[in-house]
Amino acid sequence: MNSVNSSQNNLLFTSRCPEVRDAQWVCQKVKNTFPHISTTKISAxxxxxxxxxxxxxxxxxxxxxxxxxxxxxxxxxxxxxxxxWRRRIVKRIHDARESWRIGGKDDYHRVNNVLGQFKYDKLGNCGEDAFMAATILRINGVDNTCTAGLKVDGSFLDHMVCVFNKDGSTFNGKPNKNTIIIDPWVGMADFASNMFQKYKNVFSELLIGIKPQSEITFRNVDEVGISGMERFLLIMKHPELCYPNSAREFMRKK
Known part of the structure; x- marks a missing residue:
């Protein structure tokens, strides 16, 4: 199968896949609910x-x-x-993180801290984006959501994503056919195999060090620790992060 047909098939499959479609909704929710500037995106x-x-x-x-x-x-x-200008915003995001980190010793409190950083400081990088994507999944009933960093050819890459397995299994750091990546920082969500290709061929200028032949793996996989009661409190406090009422349940075909 040639690469054009393969890409077309991937797009068709993605469009039929409710989990990827809803992952893309999460990606846009992170980007659009509280628009913010990324200091690392302008670095290159x-x-x-x-x-x-x-x-x-x-x-x-x-x-x-x-x-x-x-x-x-x-x-x-x-x-x-x-x-x-760049020096000022780099200092601002450092100061904002230090300020909002006070009292944020667990993931539940960190949600409010990161949202405050987005809303009031209007700053955030891939780490905050990945954490909020994982939090939105958790709020909407996806219990196996994680954040993870990337490695390229065995070396550390300064980039974080949200990752989960659509079949509900625990993500163990090794992607499979069920693994979906949500990356609000680049504005994309898709199956891990597709995202790896996009990192190599579309976003390589943003993610310095990735080459077309690079091997991409995960590091520092961390589950988002929000309890059932904390999830309920977040739903009450942040209804804008809930999937809108529709004829179809979140991450379900029907």
Missing amino acids: KMADIEEANWDLYRKFIDKPEYALLYNKNPKDRKFLRLFA
Whole structure:
């Protein structure tokens, strides 16, 4: 079977699969409920800009206030403002995480902390996105949801996703035909085998280090620890995270 037909078949199967369709709903819910900026998503582009303007960037690192105040070149000032903006939002997400981490010693409290970070600080990276995707699954009755990091060719990759097996079995870190990845950071959800191909061929510029021939595996698999009572409290407090009433149950064909 050629790659075009294979891709078409994957798309057709995905469109018929309620679990993937609902995983895509979760992905959009994380992105759209509280829109937020990811500091890591702009890292690759910023690295290119910094490299192309290395002398100016070095001056900014050494004397940021001086560089901004006394450089009169309009083009330089544009880049200096960009460097300063990135520095500010990186500091803001660090400060926000430290602030919201207070009192968030378990996953139930962490939900409120991350939502607060999204809502008030409007910042979040792949770790927060993956955790919220897993939480939304848990709120909607999926008990085997996990967060996990990725490894590429055996090496650490600074990226987190939400992952679960659609047949209800425990995810043990080894993907199979039932494994679905939800990745709000890249804006995609699909079976793990399909997501791995997309990471290699579509999102490789965002996920630095991935090549078409790379082997992608999981690391640091962690189940979201929300009890039945905590789930009920989250439903009452955050009804916007519940699957809308319809003729079909969440993750079910009918």
